[in-house]
Amino acid sequence: MLCLLLWPLYTGTASAHVGKSAALSSLPAPAGQYGLPFAASPGPDTWLMGQFYGNTTFAYEQRRSLYGNGQGMHFGLDFSAPCGTPVVAITDGVVSEVDGPHGSGPHNLVITHPDGLSSLYGHLLNKAAVKVGQRVRRGEVVALSGDSQETCVSEPHLHLEIRDHSHQLLLNPVGYLQADWASLGLADPDMDSAGFQQDLRQPGVWQFPEDQPGVRLHGPLLNNFAQPWPPPTPSTPVRK
Template sequence: MLCVRATQCRARVLACAAVTVVLMASPTMAQGEARAVFGLPFAEPPGPDTWLLGQVYGNTTGAFARRREWYRAGQGIHFGIDFSARCGTPIVAIGDGVVLKVDAPEHGSAPHNLLIAHPNGYVSLYGHLLERPPLRVGQRVRRGQVIGLTGDPDLTCNSRPHLHLEIRDRTLGRAFNAHRLIDADWDALMLVGAFGRGFQRDLDDPRKWQSVYDQPDIRFGRPLINEFRNTWPRDWN
């Protein structure tokens, strides 16, 4: 019994040490200098039978319309990327790392989520998973390894099944524009899919935030950044 307990204790210590080492890293690039360091969260190529790009990161018209409701915590913008896929579609890790959290409700994205800390200082969050991921905190994962299955935030699997993917810093208080950090042909991916690609326009600065590549990073819990005086499409709220 003592041997078993000692083995369990050592395993827990090693897991904690692995997480601590990874969290000591900081993101290697500021947003203005960001480069693609991650892969896509699916092994299969996009298509109607696999997955399609859903809502992109940033000040989308959809996020703006619900900025004071769904997206208030993220300063009013959609702070991740959505990938539309049938329930049960395998999700892979976008990079090597260590499991940081499993089913952490404080980070939203119900019914299940997973956070992986990466050695470059970033943390990836995978949300709206179908079931609790079969992983444990401190477990090492490799890029391309299956880590979970896509689910549906409405728990129906016929409403809006999708993966919600975020990239945060190691404090988990900042979310980065994931389009700048994931190696993908976003222009091609945006050509197909049911979700609108438009961004809300600030008519006092009409060129601001009109591309997936120039969307702002956000700090959770801070004031909204898109309370525009003049805007298009018109704000009916």
């Protein structure tokens, strides 16, 4: 019953896009039940927020390319961290993929959790030193963070996703991870990629870290806005 009550609040306007399928409604609602993917406290020498999940301005710019398969949304959380930062499991589970087919290279890891959700840890430094089928506990080191550009000086960060077991639905991790998101959002001086894109015809929609739509892989774009703000760059024309 709790799940049924919370779910419409969480999905917000996204429910019109994703729908209330039986599979979706059976997934656990976000309740701060998981931990962060790092044991260390945030800070300039450890990790900071890089980009939130959802309708970020960066995702809007990349809605037809990098994030085209994810309805134009950034379908994970980015944590800026030096290469080699230990990554920990956000909750108990079983390793289901090491360098599996679900993207976020050069190396990734998927842990399946008994509550019906999975966590994907992406852009890892090297192949995770855990085995498929291995049980891991919340807080256990499972991998080392890397760089999506594989340089360790360009974009070193961890990309974290929350998925359903079918890998068709991607959910906003913010509600599931226990953290002071308001403070984390202010901590990174490089916040140009963490702001949210506006549609001036729907002001206020999807403007906060906790208020972002669920994503169905290969579904239609959610952010092909009629009147976007900031204005799109010339390389990303509106509605073409």
